[in-house]
Amino acid sequence: MPNPPNTLLVNPTITRRASARFPLSLLHLSATLDRSGSSRIIDGNIDRHFVASTLRAIEQDRFDAVGISVMGGPQTAPAIAVSQAIRERFPALPIVWGGYFPTLYPEVALSAPYVDYAIRGQGEKTLQELVTALSAEPSAAPANIAGLSWKHQGTVVHNPNRHFSFADPGRVLPYDKLGDPRQYLARTFLGRRTAAHQVAIGCRFRCTFCGVAAMFGGTTMLPAAARLERDLSYLKYKLGADSIQYFDHNFFDREEDMLPLLEVMAKYAMPWWCYARADALLNLSDEAWKLVRKSRLKMAYIGAESPNGQMLKEIRKGTRPDQTLAVAELCRRHGVIPELSFMVAPPENTEEETEHTFEFIRELKRINPESEIIVYVYTPLPESSRHEKDRGRRAATPLRDINGEPVMFPSTPEEWTQPQWVNYACHADAPWLDDKMRRRIHDFVTVLRCRYPTVQDLNSPPWAKRALSATASWRYRFRRYDRPWELNLANRLVRLRMPQVSGL
Ligand code: B12
Missing domain, CATH: 3.40.50.2300 (Response regulator)
Structure with missing residues (x-):
């Protein structure tokens, strides 16, 4: 034996x-x-x-x-x-x-x-x-x-793919294997001891750019309310967590399945953050919104991706730009901060799409100035990496680099560690960008995040944020994004937080 x-x-x-x-x-x-x-x-x-x-x-x-x-x-x-x-x-x-x-x-x-x-x-x-x-x-x-x-x-x-499964371990996760699990509770804008947790697994959408679609092939599963209750009770009463960041791939799914979970969360009332979709939030009933408020949802990360409806269709996002605008307004009414992420500089019409996105972001800020904005570079996954169910469907135009040559993805782990590929994986750079475009994105983001410093930053004192915002306001107002040297300098002193790099 x-x-x-x-x-x-x-x-x-x-x-x-x-x-x-x-x-x-x-x-x-x-x-x-x-x-x-x-x-x-x-x-x-x-x-x-x-x-x-x-x-x-x-x-x-x-x-x-x-x-x-x-x-x-x-x-x-x-x-x-x-x-x-x-x-x-x-x-x-x-x-x-x-x-x-x-x-x-x-x-x-x-x-x-x-x-x-x-x-x-x-x-x-x-x-x-x-x-x-x-x-x-x-x-x-x-x-x-x-x-x-x-x-x-x-x-x-x-070997063949494994079927999706949702095995309940039947007990809380073995946190004690991490030494003192309390060292993982962090001070964030949600609370003094925020815990990371995952409730539902997978995502039913099949966005072509998303690693989650490649991992789960459009499947999702929600747990029983009793399991969530068991986990929250442990996190709150045993570990002392006071707020939760839900790492679910997509938190809001079918409302009838969500309601029992929201009821548990309303009972614990620990401020929370999650991934969500504009369409799902827009379709929530009044009853569900009541529970969302009672459970203290503070921020929802929503993939807005692009203001171009055609592009959203091509990447199989399943939402429309008007829904992005509507959800910013809806969140404002319910006291939830929408954290909206965009993918700029796509391989086609790179410059035009990027400038269009900047204007759309300005419109969102007018509708809801509290909206947090995350700007990524659009870096699609190689066709070969998509889930087997999705491979070959809507094959994208082959990617070309700045010289018009086909983009060759790395063939070894070592190649993936080269700075240009690390940046690709982090949605921070792409082979079809020139220096002018890179600078334009960087400058816009600098002006935007100085003008509207993130609430997720707890380290910079409020006066510093106010000073940065005032310094950036004329540039933002007159769209003078280019070379904001004074903001770069001020930023070096204040070091505003970058949620897309470190999480909350
Ligand atoms: C937490 C998190 C982070 C944390 C770090 C996590 C950590 N290890 O401490 C931080 C914030 C640092 C991070 C950073 C990044 N992240 Co991240 N992150 C996540 C997040 C939200 C949760 C991960 C998680 O805990 N999931 C829950 C567990 C249970 O699931 P899991 O990790 O997938 O594990 C399962 C399987 O993957 C597998 N598995 C995992 N590990 C192992 C190991 C073995 C041996 C085996 C057998 C199986 C296995 O089995 C597990 C159980 O089923 C996911 C999104 C999500 N909801 O999953 C994104 C996600 C994983 N991140 C992603 C990315 C791209 C990044 C970045 C590289 C880029 C970016 N801009 O976001 C950055 C790097 C930033 C930087 N430093 O510059 C992508 C990955 C997709 C891809 N194309 O590769 C995801 C899916 C988000 C997304 N939709 O784009 N991330």
């Missing part, structure tokens, strides 16, 4: 210690793994020497595999560093990558000598089956584990 499988789970550093939130991916995986074995978590956001800690953990204990969570962007380089270090010191230990990076790019992940398995999509069951197989027979070929990609005689094998 083999020993029950033991798995080491690692979250490579992606953000500052102060911005670290519960590593929900690893907590969910751990809850499932512990049903048939055991697991340990190392979080690189808290443990800044997580590579050394990982090696030490493997020296001290017997593990059947190491699972590493990898998101494209700034997490890829530390994920490579820890994987290489493990391979060098413990060459026989299987290394498994899971999360958005291997889901979108399994071939790229498996091209690396330090990745043995890539798990696509939800990882709980796939990882559990894999480590069970590895602990019984390390050299066994895992041909029948759904959701797994692996290497066989020099080629990559993709």
Whole structure:
């Protein structure tokens, strides 16, 4: 009889210690793994020497595999560093990558000598089956584990996709594996001890640019109200959380399913933040809005994306620009701040679309000056990374760089760590932009965020925000965005927060 499988789970550093939130991916995986074995978590956001800690953990204990969570962007380089270090010191230990990076790019992940398995999509069951197989027979070929990609005689094998599942771990997540879970509660504009939590899983929409659609293929599931009650009760009464940031992919779904959840939240009345859609909020009944207010929703992040209805259709967003304007007004009436994100500088009509978006943002600010605006560069996912159900549907025009050459996406994890590709993954730059366009976006964003400093910034004193806003007002008013040197200087002193980089 083999020993029950033991798995080491690692979250490579992606953000500052102060911005670290519960590593929900690893907590969910751990809850499932512990049903048939055991697991340990190392979080690189808290443990800044997580590579050394990982090696030490493997020296001290017997593990059947190491699972590493990898998101494209700034997490890829530390994920490579820890994987290489493990391979060098413990060459026989299987290394498994899971999360958005291997889901979108399994071939790229498996091209690396330090990745043995890539798990696509939800990882709980796939990882559990894999480590069970590895602990019984390390050299066994895992041909029948759904959701797994692996290497066989020099080629990559993709097992069939795994069906979407919504397994309730049956208890609160194993937060105690993180040391003191209270270190993950943060002071935010929601409260003094904000906790990150996820209620519903997945999203029923299939926006072509979104990693969530690639991960879930348009499926979503909401939990029973009792489960939410159990979790909120733990977060509030055991940990002392006073507010919640919901990491749900899309919080508001069918109203009849939402109402019982909103009732629980109204009972706990902890100020909250979530991802939402303009159409869903516009369709909420009065009864639902009453509960939304009572539960103290403070801010809803809404993907507005573009003021161009045709573009919204092409990317399968499913909402219209008039709904974006309407939701800004609706939120104002209900005391909810809409945090609206836009994707500027698309590959076609780059300049025209960008200027149009700037004007639309001004209109939104007129309707609801409290609206928070996030400006990203439109960086579509490679066609190959879309969910199998969506591949080949509405094939986009091939992307071309600034010289008219086809855009070639990286073929190794190392290439994805080059600054231009990290910026691509972070929606901060694209190969079809010239310096003039980059500067124009940067200057507009500088003027906008100085004119309207975010409420999410708690560090800058109110007088500094007021001074910045006053300094920026003439530029904003007369659309003189170019080279705002005085704002760049002032910003360096005040260092306004960037929610798109660090989260709340
Ligand atoms: C929290 C969060 C962050 C946090 C960090 C998280 C952390 N690790 O501490 C912060 C704020 C730092 C962050 C940053 C970024 N993020 Co982020 N983030 C999220 C968010 C809101 C929640 C993630 C989460 O906890 N989910 C809940 C858990 C349970 O789900 P999960 O992580 O997907 O895990 C499951 C599977 O992925 C898989 N899995 C995950 N890890 C592993 C590991 C193993 C071994 C296995 C087997 C399986 C596995 O199994 C898990 C359980 O089913 C998601 C959106 C969302 N709702 O998921 C975006 C999201 C993951 N982020 C995304 C992106 C793009 C970014 C950025 C890179 C860019 C950006 N502009 O947002 C930035 C980087 C910014 C920078 N530093 O410059 C995208 C990823 C899509 C993509 N194309 O890759 C998402 C989906 C948002 C979106 N819709 O665009 N992010």
